[in-house]
Amino acid sequence: MASGLSGFFSRLFGSRGDALPQEDPSEFLDYKGFQIRPQPRREESAWHVAGTIRKETEEGPRAHYFIRADSAASRDAALELTVMKAKQMIDLEGERIFKKQSDG
DSSP, X not given: OHHHHHHHHHHXXXXXXXXXXXXXXXXXXXXXXXXXXEOOEEETTEEXXXXXXXXXXXXXXXXXXXXXXXXXXXXXXXXXXXXHHHHHHHHXXXXXXXXXXXXX
């Protein structure tokens, strides 16, 4: 699974380690009706978990940007960890992710 995700992320993010791609719907991974866009951030010698979770709702599109203290030594590992953390948030909170952000 790791090599498959690694190849997906290589195509998704290109070869430059710090470059973020232009937002494109194809850059999001589908998971239980949500879309996940991993966007790990490099800080010194570590890559930190960060990304966006979004979903189309009756009120329109909703998005939640997240950053976690979790880090990894490599970008590929951070990409996989970001997807795992996003899935955990979706499983635990579902659409409440968006209410937290909009309610303050």
